[in-house]
Amino acid sequence: MGLAKRLPRDFFRQSAVELAPQLIGKVLGIAGPQGPISGRIVETEAYPGYPDEASHSARGSTPRCEVMFRAGGVAYVYFTYGCHHCVNVVCDAEGIGAAVLIRALEPLTGIAEMQKRRGKTKLTELCSGPGKLCQALGLNLIHNGFDLRSSELFITSGSKASSLASSPRIGISKNKEVAWRFYEKDSPYLSQKNMTVKVKK
């Protein structure tokens, strides 16, 4: 694991489709009770906003997605399916409702805490999905709008992606064709839906 370096503000001010692949290999972390809980990002999805109908921000700002319209560099956390949280990296310029969904992490530090929260021991079951990684890191609505260049919640330089690939985004019903999901192809820590072929009747 490389030296943890804070990323420049401009890194987050790129468009979602530009930033999403560049986030692969970076480290997402949060200050935990026994030290930082962190993982290396191995899977992301770009949600650039209008006119992408799959983006929460497609029809303008609402109470839920207001944070997406802020200047890049903060977290957008939302609650969905009555069960799960998902975390995004807000990006692009202020006024543009754009973000990158973090879909999977390779666990790095705070693994015991992750195992406790997830109720699982295998490393591949800790952060292999957007809801799972939020549970492992303890992310919830409190963190919505948090600065990602702080010591509380942070994204730092990690290591280079070994093999970058792209595919359509997972779990959406609109704009399903465009390949705005990015992942490290040979990582064993990808989201489960990626491992099995999607069956839709």
Add this chain to the structure above:
DNA sequence: TGAATGATCACG
């Protein structure tokens, strides 16, 4: 394959 589980948003 479908249940869990509740917030969100469009509509009017």
Add this chain to the structure above:
DNA sequence: GTGATCATTCAT
């Protein structure tokens, strides 16, 4: 106010 939908996960 109502109803459909939901950037998911887990057990069956």
